[in-house]
Amino acid sequence: MTTANPKLARPKPGLPPVTQALAWLLWLWIAAMIVGALFYAPPAADFSSKYSSRILFFHVPAAWASFLAFLAAGVWSLLYLARGRSRRHDAAAAIAVELGLVFCVLATLTGSIWSRLEWGAFWNWDPRQTSIVLAMIFYAAYLVLRSAIEDDHLRARLAASYAMLGLVISPFLYFVLPRLTLSLHPQPVVNSGGAVDMEQRMLIVMLSGAVGFTALFFWMHNVALRTRLLAVRNERDA
Numbered sequence: 001m002t003t004a005n006p007k008l009a010r011p012k013p014g015l016p017p018v019t020q021a022l023a024w025l026l027w028l029w030i031a032a033m034i035v036g037a038l039f040y041a042p043p044a045a046d047f048s049s050k051y052s053s054r055i056l057f058f059h060v061p062a063a064w065a066s067f068l069a070f071l072a073a074g075v076w077s078l079l080y081l082a083r084g085r086s087r088r089h090d091a092a093a094a095i096a097v098e099l100g101l102v103f104c105v106l107a108t109l110t111g112s113i114w115s116r117l118e119w120g121a122f123w124n125w126d127p128r129q130t131s132i133v134l135a136m137i138f139y140a141a142y143l144v145l146r147s148a149i150e151d152d153h154l155r156a157r158l159a160a161s162y163a164m165l166g167l168v169i170s171p172f173l174y175f176v177l178p179r180l181t182l183s184l185h186p187q188p189v190v191n192s193g194g195a196v197d198m199e200q201r202m203l204i205v206m207l208s209g210a211v212g213f214t215a216l217f218f219w220m221h222n223v224a225l226r227t228r229l230l231a232v233r234n235e236r237d238a
Contacts, residue, residue, distance in 0.1 A: 026219055030212045033057070036205040044202070052117040055110050056202075061209035063107035063132065065217045067174045069100030070139060072221075074167035077160035088229060090156040093163050094146060095224045097139050099217055104136050128178040135173045138166070 037057035044053035073096035080089035111129060112122040123129065142162055149155035198206070 023219065026212070026215050029208070030216065033205060033208045033212050036201075036208065041202045041205040042199060044199075052114055053202075055114045055117075057205050057209045059107055059110040059114060060206055061213035062103045062110060063174075064210050065213040066100045066103035066107055066132075066135070067170055068214060069096045069103060069217055069221075070135065070166050070170045072096045073100065073139075073142075073163045074165075074170070077163035078167075080156065080160045081164075085153070085156065087156075087232070088225070090160065091228050091232075092221070092225055093160065094143075095221055095228065097142050097163065099220055099224070101136060101139055101143075103213070103217065104132060104139075108132055108136070127181050131173045131177045134177075135170065138169055138173075142166075 037054055041057065043051045073093045076089050076093035076096060080086060080093065083089065115124055116122045142159060145162055146155055146159050149158060
C-alpha cells in the first residue's frame, strides 16, 4: 500500500457550501440593486437629463469601493511590516491595489458619461475628476514599483512602505482635495448638518450599491489571493 506524496496533493475542486451560498447571495444582492437602480428609484428632478441620475447608483459605489481597496492595501502593508513580513499580507496588499484601480477606472468612466450628459463634455477638470485621476496615478506607480524590483523581500518592503502612504494620500484625494474648491458635482448625500438629503428610495438603492460593491471587492480579493498563493505554492513545490 502506497501513501500519497504530500507535494503532489491538491485541494479538492469546488468551493465549500457556505462559500457558494455567500457567492449566490452576493450576486442576487447586486442583481436586486441593478433592478432597483433602473426601476425602483425615481429619477432626480434637478438634472438637465433626469434619467442620467441613475448613473449615481453605480458611480458612487464604484468610487467608494476603490477608496476602500486602497485603504485596505495600506492596512495589509502595515500588517506586512509589523507582523513578520508574511507573503500573504504582501500579496493581499498588491491585489487590493489592482482591484482598487479597476473600481477607480469604473468610477471614472461612469463619471465621464454623467459629465457628458450634464455638463456637455466627458472631461471638465472638475476637482473630483482630477483627484480620482491623481489617485490612479499614485497607485499605478505602486504597481510600476513592484514590477521594477526583482528581489522579493526588497520589493515587498518598498511596496509596503509606499502603500502605507496611501493611508494619508487616499483620504486627502477622495475627501479633502475635492472640497477645497468649487465643484460641478451635486451636493453630498449627507449635508453639513448631518441630515440625509436624498429621496428615500434613491438613498436605499445607493447604500445597497455601496454594500454590494464592498462585498464584491472582498469576494474578488479573496478569490484572487487564494489563486495567487496557490500558484506560488505550486511553483515552489515543482
